[in-house]
Amino acid sequence: MKAIVTVIGKDTVGIIAEVCSLLAARGVNVLDISQTVLQEYFTMIMLVDVSGCTCPFVDLAEELKQHGTGRGLSIRIQREDIFNAMHRI
Amino acid sequence: MINNREIMQTIEMIDQQHLDVRTITMGISLRDCASEDIKRSCGKVYDKICRLAGKLVRTGEEIEAEFGIPIVNKRISVTPIAMVGESCTSRSFVPFAMALDKAAREVGVNFLGGFSALVHKGFTSGDERLIESIPEALAQTELVCSSVNVGTTRAGINMDAVRKMGIVIKDTAELTKDRAGFGCAKLVVFCNAVEDNPFMAGAFHGVGEPECVINVGVSGPGVVSHALRSAKGASFDEVAELIKKTAFRITRMGQLVAQEASQRLGVPFGVVDLSLAPTPAIGDSVADILELMGLESVGAAGTTAALALLNDAVKKGGVMASSHVGGLSGAFIPVSEDAGMIRAAKSGKLTIEKLEAMTCVCSVGLDMIAVPGDTPADTLSGIIADEAAIGMVNNKTTAVRLIPAPGKTVGDVVDFGGLLGSAPVMPVNRCSQAEFVARGGRIPAPLHSLRN
Numbered sequence: 001m002k003a004i005v006t007v008i009g010k011d012t013v014g015i016i017a018e019v020c021s022l023l024a025a026r027g028v029n030v031l032d033i034s035q036t037v038l039q040e041y042f043t044m045i046m047l048v049d050v051s052g053c054t055c056p057f058v059d060l061a062e063e064l065k066q067h068g069t070g071r072g073l074s075i076r077i078q079r080e081d082i083f084n085a086m087h088r089i
Numbered sequence: 090m091i092n093n094r095e096i097m098q099t100i101e102m103i104d105q106q107h108l109d110v111r112t113i114t115m116g117i118s119l120r121d122c123a124s125e126d127i128k129r130s131c132g133k134v135y136d137k138i139c140r141l142a143g144k145l146v147r148t149g150e151e152i153e154a155e156f157g158i159p160i161v162n163k164r165i166s167v168t169p170i171a172m173v174g175e176s177c178t179s180r181s182f183v184p185f186a187m188a189l190d191k192a193a194r195e196v197g198v199n200f201l202g203g204f205s206a207l208v209h210k211g212f213t214s215g216d217e218r219l220i221e222s223i224p225e226a227l228a229q230t231e232l233v234c235s236s237v238n239v240g241t242t243r244a245g246i247n248m249d250a251v252r253k254m255g256i257v258i259k260d261t262a263e264l265t266k267d268r269a270g271f272g273c274a275k276l277v278v279f280c281n282a283v284e285d286n287p288f289m290a291g292a293f294h295g296v297g298e299p300e301c302v303i304n305v306g307v308s309g310p311g312v313v314s315h316a317l318r319s320a321k322g323a324s325f326d327e328v329a330e331l332i333k334k335t336a337f338r339i340t341r342m343g344q345l346v347a348q349e350a351s352q353r354l355g356v357p358f359g360v361v362d363l364s365l366a367p368t369p370a371i372g373d374s375v376a377d378i379l380e381l382m383g384l385e386s387v388g389a390a391g392t393t394a395a396l397a398l399l400n401d402a403v404k405k406g407g408v409m410a411s412s413h414v415g416g417l418s419g420a421f422i423p424v425s426e427d428a429g430m431i432r433a434a435k436s437g438k439l440t441i442e443k444l445e446a447m448t449c450v451c452s453v454g455l456d457m458i459a460v461p462g463d464t465p466a467d468t469l470s471g472i473i474a475d476e477a478a479i480g481m482v483n484n485k486t487t488a489v490r491l492i493p494a495p496g497k498t499v500g501d502v503v504d505f506g507g508l509l510g511s512a513p514v515m516p517v518n519r520c521s522q523a524e525f526v527a528r529g530g531r532i533p534a535p536l537h538s539l540r541n
């Protein structure tokens with residue numbers, strides 16, 4: 001199952017590394033990454049494969065959210081289906 | 090592959106434009122719960138709801154977390170209790186409401202609808218007992234919603250029921266006067282009620298429905314108003330196209346959630362209700378959309394036309410996005426639940442008469458409107474009759490949810506809290522219709538009801 005991770009917030013050193021190691025620790029494989037920084041505002045979008053995830057999806061989502069909250073970042077993971085449903089016929 | 094712009098657009102809709110799934114409603118048939126003994130019947134009702142809906146809330150929360158889309162309410166609708174209780178020997182049906190309330194609390198839903206009767210052509214003994222029990226049932230329970238269907242296009246309007254419901258509304262307000270007549274916020278009087286409506290307070294599980302079903306109500310006035318902000322000065326053709334595209338996206342999301350819920354709960358998917366349901370939150374208002382079309386305030390001349398375009402475009406956009414569309418499907422105009430409507434009503438720019446005109450072209454009726462506490466029952470019945478007539482003649486659902494707030498008068502504000510919001514008390518025409526209401530009988534169905 002594929003999912004989209006989005007990280008939005010103020011740019012700081014090591015955001016990508018931290019999020020990637022958190023995902024790796026849970027067995028989530030990163031398939032694609034894109035990121036932009038606009039006026040110090042950081043936006044990263046990752047396509048990930050969660051079929052090998054070692055914890056329930058809900059727990060992973062909560063862990064990412066908590067990780068972001070402490071750093072002033074909004075981090076979320078959503079199943080890819082929602083974006084396909086809304087933007088593709 | 091989805092591009093980044095599309096991903097960010099969805100996230101903005103959820104984060105900043107209040108996009109949500111308003112409700113996942115599980116419809117449950119209680120037709121097998123009848124008994125002569127009301128205690129036994131109530132026991133069956135409680136057990137069945139807890140058995141079928143036990144996982145509803147948890148499943149909703151899981152879907153919410155996985156898709157990252159808020160699902161605001163998880164609710165239940167049941168077979169109209171007048172039918173379930175028909176064979177009971179008991180005079181009062183209040184014990185049914187208590188059993189429903191207890192079951193709703195047990196499974197953790199935020200409302201349960203179906204303390205209802207369908208009396209458009211006349212009353213059975215169960216219907217009469219249910220209607221008499223409504224005020225006490227709503228006063229003694231928190232989560233139970235009640236509705237009564239008093240007319241249809243095919244049957245005409247049961248004016249005896251219209252008269253009764255004026256009195257029932259007054260009695261309900263009186264019994265819940267310590268909470269400004271809160272009981273009336275859970276009571277809807279319908280014409281052409283639909284059997285698969287997932288929205289409260291008017292949801293019930295109709296007789297043509299299966300044993301158990303999942304219906305989903307989407308929302309998203311904020312998303313539509315955000316889209317319209319970029320279309321200042323555009324022609325109505327362009328405005329309609331923009332609303333259609335937005336409604337399509339919102340509905341696709343609802344369809345996905347509905348399918349997922351249906352699959353996980355092992356319950357068939359019924360319909361997606363394509364409604365724009367406002368909340369009191371700033372930026373989540375249907376009134377805002379109408380004003381963005383170029384009206385100084387909702388209530389101005391032009392409001393009805395603007396609402397007609399909105400209602401139609403929402404349906405056209407949504408219908409292709411879902412395999413089964415049903416329920417009320419259209420724009421809701423509840424006064425207390427919409428910041429823009431509240432603003433216009435407070436300043437006197439929006440009147441009950443204009444709202445009545447608006448109900449000719451939207452999906453519901455006079456919804457969540459507070460009127461002075463001393464409004465006579467006959468006047469409430471007159472308002473119900475007018476709305477029912479609009480529904481009957483135009484082949485559409487109309488509803489009345491009025492709160493004659495005890496001890497309050499024009500200029501006061503009644504606060505219900507949460508999604509129900511706060512309602513400024515609106516003036517009503519004080520001329521009498523006592524003789525009109527006292528006539529009773531039935532208003533015959535219109536000529537165009539004869540379609541066979």
